[in-house]
Each structure stands twice: as structure tokens, then as C-alpha cells.
Amino acid sequence: MAATLMDGKALAQTVRAEVARDVAALGVPVGLATVLVGEDPASAIYVRMKREACAEAGIESIHHELPASTPEADMLALVEDLNADPRVTGILTQLPLPEQIDEDHVINAIDPMKDVDGFHPANAGFLFQGRPTLVAATPSGVMEILRAYDVELEGARAVVIGRSNIVGKPMALLLLAEHATVTIAHSRTRDLAEVAREADVLVAAVGRADTVTAAMVKPGATVIDVGINRVDGKVRGDAADDVREVAGLLTPVPGGVGPMTIAALLRNTVRAARYQSGELAFPLA
Numbered sequence: 001m002a003a004t005l006m007d008g009k010a011l012a013q014t015v016r017a018e019v020a021r022d023v024a025a026l027g028v029p030v031g032l033a034t035v036l037v038g039e040d041p042a043s044a045i046y047v048r049m050k051r052e053a054c055a056e057a058g059i060e061s062i063h064h065e066l067p068a069s070t071p072e073a074d075m076l077a078l079v080e081d082l083n084a085d086p087r088v089t090g091i092l093t094q095l096p097l098p099e100q101i102d103e104d105h106v107i108n109a110i111d112p113m114k115d116v117d118g119f120h121p122a123n124a125g126f127l128f129q130g131r132p133t134l135v136a137a138t139p140s141g142v143m144e145i146l147r148a149y150d151v152e153l154e155g156a157r158a159v160v161i162g163r164s165n166i167v168g169k170p171m172a173l174l175l176l177a178e179h180a181t182v183t184i185a186h187s188r189t190r191d192l193a194e195v196a197r198e199a200d201v202l203v204a205a206v207g208r209a210d211t212v213t214a215a216m217v218k219p220g221a222t223v224i225d226v227g228i229n230r231v232d233g234k235v236r237g238d239a240a241d242d243v244r245e246v247a248g249l250l251t252p253v254p255g256g257v258g259p260m261t262i263a264a265l266l267r268n269t270v271r272a273a274r275y276q277s278g279e280l281a282f283p284l285a
């Protein structure tokens with residue numbers, strides 16, 4: 001039987017409406033600063049979508065565009081200004097950055113309370129400790145999809161393919177926090193197919209089309225396809241087409257994880273504003 005597709009687009013609309021209500025009820029201004037460096041077309045599209053989502057939710061969007069040649073010192077100076085600006089309650093620096101700018105230096109410079117991407121070591125560390133603060137948007141959005149479709153996680157076998165700091169690792173920690181038995185697979189994993197086939201919940205975050213094929217999926221498993229790959233002018237995920245014939249639930253690409261990433265970013269932006277207003281206590285403050 002063909003998999004049921006998990007409609008991230010519809011769910012994201014519901015979340016975005018909820019965020020708009022939260023913003024209106026908050027009583028303090030919410031402002032997201034976005035910083036785009038250089039002219040990478042995919043990055044420009046992502047930033048535009050995030051800004052549009054902010055506008056729709058009543059969040060002020062404060063946008064900065066810098067040339068690709070920007071020295072690291074200028075980028076860090078801008079982050080310091082944004083940290084100090086009370087209008088700015090959230091900061092997002094779109095990755096990747098040009099090679100002369102060390103991404104870690106920039107991430108570490110962002111005030112952890114304004115770190116809506118959840119990439120700062122303080123926020124990553126709180127997630128590691130099991131007391132999440134601002135959590136990376138993509139894995140957060142995935143958890144919201146899993147909840148919306150009542151996917152049982154307690155005691156389930158979960159396999160995450162990919163170990164990046166922004167998707168794979170936080171994804172694994174969030175699944176662990178819901179009491180799944182979690183395996184992280186990666187480029188050096190031996191016999192990926194055998195590992196993947198054990199999963200009740202399989203998350204693919206690799207960035208290569210057709211990484212996950214039907215033969216790697218346990219019949220009836222939930223498959224979350226995080227991958228975004230451009231193949232012959234089309235956007236495709238990491239899962240091959242035949243995965244639909246085996247999975248029980250599957251996120252489509254596009255229309256699955258992508259829209260929920262933006263929705264989760266908006267949730268983080270509201271949470272960051274609550275930290276700054278004092279409504280929520282930030283553990284480091």
C-alpha cells in the first residue's frame with residue numbers, strides 16, 4: 001500500500017496562524033533580523049521566504065544584505081549591533097557564509113537569547129542536557145510533524161542519516177528526548193541499508209537524491225525526508241520514488257519538512273522575544 005504523505009504545508013499554515021495569534025497577544029514588539037551575505041540564489045530565496053513568513057505573522061523583518069567580499073570583522077560588528085538593538089529580538093545569519101568568514105565565529109557572537117536558529121553552543125548545549133531552549137528549526141519542525149501524525153516515538157527504533165550540527169545531531173537528541181532508541185548513521189556507516197531497515201522512524205538528512213531506497217525501509221515505517229536536491233531542474237529529497245511503496249508515512253519534497261522549518265523558525269522567534277521580555281527565563285541569564 002502506498003504511504004500516506006505527511007502534509008507539512010498544511011501543518012505549517014496552522015502553526016503560522018498560531019504564531020500570529022501569539023505575536024498579537026505578546027504585547028511586546030517582535031523583530032527578526034536577517035543577514036544575507038553574497039549572492040547565492042538558494043540563500044536569497046530562503047531569506048525571502050522567511051521574511052515573508054515574518055510579515056504574515058506580524059513580526060517585523062529587519063534585513064541586511066552584505067557583499068560577498070565582506071570581511072569577517074565587519075560581519076561580527078553587524079552582529080554586535082544587532083545584539084544591542086532592542087528592536088531586534090531574533091537574529092538569523094543565512095548560511096553558508098563566504099569562506100573568509102568563519103561561521104563558528106559568527107554563530108558564537110550572536111546573543112544566545114536572540115539565536116533563533118539554535119546554533120549557538122549554549123543553545124546546542126541545553127538541548128544536549130535535555131532542557132531545550134532555542135532548538136534548530138528543521139529538527140524542531142520534524143518533531144512537530146511527528147506529533148501531528150501521532151507517530152509513536154517512545155521505545156521506537158529511530159535512525160537519523162546525517163550528523164550535521166544543524167540537522168542530524170539535534171534531530172537525534174530530540175528523538176532521544178521522546179524516548180526513541182536512536183542510531184545516527186553517516187557517510188562512514190557500514191551497511192547503511194541494514195541499519196536503516198531497523199528503523200520505525202527513518203530520518204534522511206544527507207543531501208543526495210536516492211540515498212534511501214525502498215529496500216532500505218522497513219514496511220510501514222515513517223520516513224522523514226529532509227533532503228533538498230536539485231536534479232534536472234526539479235527539487236527532490238533524499239528518498240527514491242519507490243520509498244512511497246513501502247513506507248507507512250512519508251514527508252513529500254517539496255511540501256514536507258521545508259514549510260515546517262519556516263514555521264518552527266517563527267516559533268523560535270516568538271520564544272526569543274519572550275526570553276528578552278523576561279516572560280520566560282533563559283537559563284544563562
Ligand code: NAD
Pocket residue numbers: 138161162163164165166167168185186187188189192205206207208211226227228229257258259261
Ligand atoms: P551536511 O552536508 O552538513 O550533512 C550531510 C550529512 O550526510 C553528513 O553528516 C554526512 O555524514 C552524511 N552523508 C553524506 N553522504 C552520505 C552517505 N552516502 N550515506 C550516509 N550519510 C551520508 O548537510 P545538512 O546541512 O545536514 O543538510 C542535509 C540535507 O538537508 C541537505 O539536502 C539540505 O539541503 C537539507 N536541508 C533541508 C532543510 C529543510 O528545511 N527541508 C533544512 C536544512 C537542510
